Amino acid sequence: MKISDSKSMAKEEEEEEEEPVSPTGRMMQAPKFNLFIIILMGYNTKIEPSLYKKCMQQTLLKHPRFSSTLVASGGRFRWRRTAVDIDSHVFVPEVGPAAVESPDEFVADYASSLSEIPMDTAKPLWEFHILNVKTSDAEAVVVMKIHHSLGDGVSLIALTHACSRKIHDPDSLPVLPASNNPRKGGSGGAAMRLLKAVWTVVLILFYTLVDMTAFVATLLFLRDVQTPVRAGRGVKLCRKRFVHRIVSLDDVKLIKNAMNVSVNDVMIGVTEAGLSRYLNTAYEENRENGAEINEKSSNFLPRNLGIRSTVVFNLRSSPTIEDLAEMMEKEELNGMWGNIIAIVLIPFGIDLQVDPLTYIRRAKSTMDRKKLSLAHKxxxxxxxxxxxxxGIKAPARMTRTVFRNTTFSFSNVMGPTEEVYLFGHHLSYIAPSVCGFPQSLIFHYQSYADKLIISIGADEKLIPNPYQLCDDLIGSLQNIKEAVIERGREKEKKNESNLAKIPK
Incomplete structure (x- = not known):
């Protein structure tokens, strides 16, 4: 065999081990828009590093993205398969006296510090940091840092679940909640169904046009009003602070079922209510921000205060846990992985409502309208x-502008319906967040078994008390729950009264 032939074969084999980076993946690594996913995972037991690494090698490292480096050649970016030295990705830092005195603060500080450290592109773009520190809600915490170009948040969370196993059946994959969006059958005659179909098409066109106009305006000139939680133009962002709270998922489902809405509607309403409470306190403490103050009132919010949230999601269908498990077994992506993102702008009304259920009704109305819009596509x-x-710099600049001209980001992800083992250890909670983009605040809601984890990523200087924001969200959830229960009691009394009036 000629030397030239052997070189050609070697080159072909190398190309087979490479895959082009998607445009979105490249955009997520652009200057001033370098996105990282930070996930805090609490465990019910101390972590045994050797077992943890062994389980990762048997699952996670079989995923092609987690065993590939990002290489650039001649202006082209590609994923190249490589051998992974797991010790250069899994770290077990020494725990000092600070961790013993204030373990929750230590974990928060550690995770926050990771938001400032760039990743080494000479190796696969992910890290795990094992902190064997007992916190208020876990015996140990693992901080996962992954570059967003490896995949969207929903797919990465699904991948994490695909690496886990049931507590009572270690050979079985966990079960995710089923989608609760059944198609409604038609009602009425053919003429009525035709009229509804035509009206739906009209609404789709109208809402799409409205949202497209709002999106273009946001790119060109439309900016949210300045508030104590918005990093406006010229504000230098500081490192993120990641905090979380754990609440009962049953409380959320109680509201969901009573008001005939979705879990997402409930959490959007809770976010609107909690953020209103937080900003009201902020304006009270800082009255020179321009709010019209009524000394006899406890409402310090400016009138007609409205802000917007960006919701980023993947247009590619997210693979199921079973698909991911099979993919890792074969170590092939089969076209089911990658970022094809879309951005939806969600308006939030910031006000103090006498009836807490108003926030939920408003959230449902907003989301029902957004579901009819095709502007994101x-x-x-x-x-x-x-x-x-x-080229890639232009869409990166456009996306950065959308984030900069809005106030915060929102995400809601479903997790397993029961607790699981992840990498050989009993998982207690999972709290995801994101950093590296020009916004000072991000809300993530993650369900897991009978828990809902409220996770906040906040700019340390603009929002110095994110724990208070968590408390305001929990207080708002409690108020809405109590209002739902009270409404149920009133209905029962009314029904009993009506039954008493019926002659026997």
Missing amino acids: WACVVMKLTTSMF
Whole structure:
């Protein structure tokens, strides 16, 4: 065999081990828009590092993205498969006296410090940090740091679940909640169904046009009003502080079922209510911000205060846990992985409502309208065209502008319906967040077994008390729950009264 032939074969084999980086993946590594996912995972037992690493090698490292490096050659970016030295990805730092005196603060400080440290592109873009520290809600904590170009948040959480096993059946994968969006059958005659179909098409076109206009305006000039939680133009972002609280998922489901809404609607309403409480306190403490103050009132919010949240999601269908388990077994992606993102802008009314259920009704109305809009798909097409015409810097600048001109981000992800073993240890909770983009605040809600984890990533200087924001969210959830229970009691009394009036 000629030397030239052997070189050609070697080159072909190397190319087979490479895969192009998607445009979105490249955009997520652009300057001033370098996205990382930070996940805090609490465990019910101390972590045995050797067992943890062994279980990762048997599962996670079989995923092609977690065993590939990002390489650039001639302006082209590709994923190249490589051998993984797990000791260069899993770290067990020494725990000093600070961890013993204030373990929760130590974990928060450690996770916060990771938001400032760039990742080494010479190796796969992920890290695990094992902190054998007993906190208020776990015996040990593992901080996972992953570059967002490896995948979207929902897919990465699903991958984490695919690496886990049931507590009572170690050979079985966990079960995720089933989608609760059944198609409603048609009612009425053919003429009525036709009229409804035509009206739906009209609404889709109208809402799509409205949202497209709002998106373009946000790119060009439309900015949220300045509030104590918004990092406006010219504000230098500081490192993120990651905090979380754990509440009962049953409380959320109680509200959901009583008001005939979705879990997402409930959490959007809770976010609106909690953020209103937090900002009301902030304006009270800082009256020079321009709020009209009524000394006889406890409402210090400016009138007609409205802000917006960005919701980023993947247009590619997220693989199931079973698909991911099979993919890792074969060590092939099979086209089911990658970022194809879309951005939806969600308006939030900031006010103090006498009836807490108003927040839930408003959230449902907003989301029902957004579900009819196709503007997010249009925006994705625009991003693709911009990339093909002007390169990756242009869509990165556009996406950065959308984040900068809005106030915060929102995400809600479903987890397993029962507790699991993850990498050989009993998982207590999982609290995801994101950093590396020009916003000072992000809300994540993660369900797990009978828990709902409220996770907040906040700019340390603009929002120095994110724990208070967590407390305001929990207080708002409790108020809404109590209002639902009270409404149920009133209905029961009314029904009993009506029954008493019926002649026997």
